[in-house]
Amino acid sequence: MTRTLTLLAAALGFSLTAQAHFVWLEQPAGSATAVLRFGEFAHNLREASPGLLDRFGKPSATHLSAQGEKAVDASKTAGGFALPFGAGQGEAIVAEDASFPLRRAKQGDQEVTSWFRPAARLITGFAAQPPKLALDLVPTGKAGEFKLYFKGQPLPKTKVEWLTQSGWALTGYTDEHGGVAFDMPWQGQYVAEVRHTDPTPGTRGSEKYDSVSYVTSLTFVQPSGLAPLPAAPLRTPSAK
Secondary structure (H helix, E strand, C coil): CCHHHHHHHHHHCCCCCCCCCEEEEECCCCCCCCEEEEEEHHHCEECCCCCHHHHCCCCEEEEEECCEEEEEECEECCCCEECCCCCCCCCEEEEECCCCCCEEEEECCEEEEEEEEEEEEEECCCCCCCCCCCEEEEECCCCCEEEEEECCEECCCCEEEEECCCCCEEEEECCCCCEEECCCCECEEEEEEEEEEECCCEEECCEEECEEEEEEEEEEEECCCECCCCCCCCCCCCCC
């Protein structure tokens, strides 16, 4: 059996992965602009407003190209956060919400405060890129190969999920240098998702927190390969 057919057989046996919410960037085919989504990509769930999108603080995005960088605030719509630009060939976009409301919860007899830091990157090719986000997965120069950074330093031994909208998924772990690689058998959109918790307490303005939960993603649209598997059934956004 060929390697491609082996991947196909394995993919058809995969079940949907249990995913928690995160943000990702997508740019519809033929569109000159991108949008930041929130939900569960592999489960075809995109949250809306009114709803969970209203919990966000102030997402921002930066367009990265050979001509320089352009930063803007994203505009909330009914289905995501719209950007006034897209990524052309050889360009990229990064986005994040550094002002997501802090969350307070009980742990035993103590109340702890956590900071959720969602971020995303969209790439149009695999030319090597430097990190821009606190937790950032970037291409290294070879198709399907990435390097994970945390605050500018390679982050080893960290789980990375490689997802399609059909629910097909691969799980990888970064090596001692932060590197990880994935196959891309299907045409269409892939999203990588990675999480890292920093238990170091700190302050954000006048607010104190006990830990930071970083969640970042990377989007790439593969133009060639096997015809994509059907998307998972569209799920209804949460009411609140």
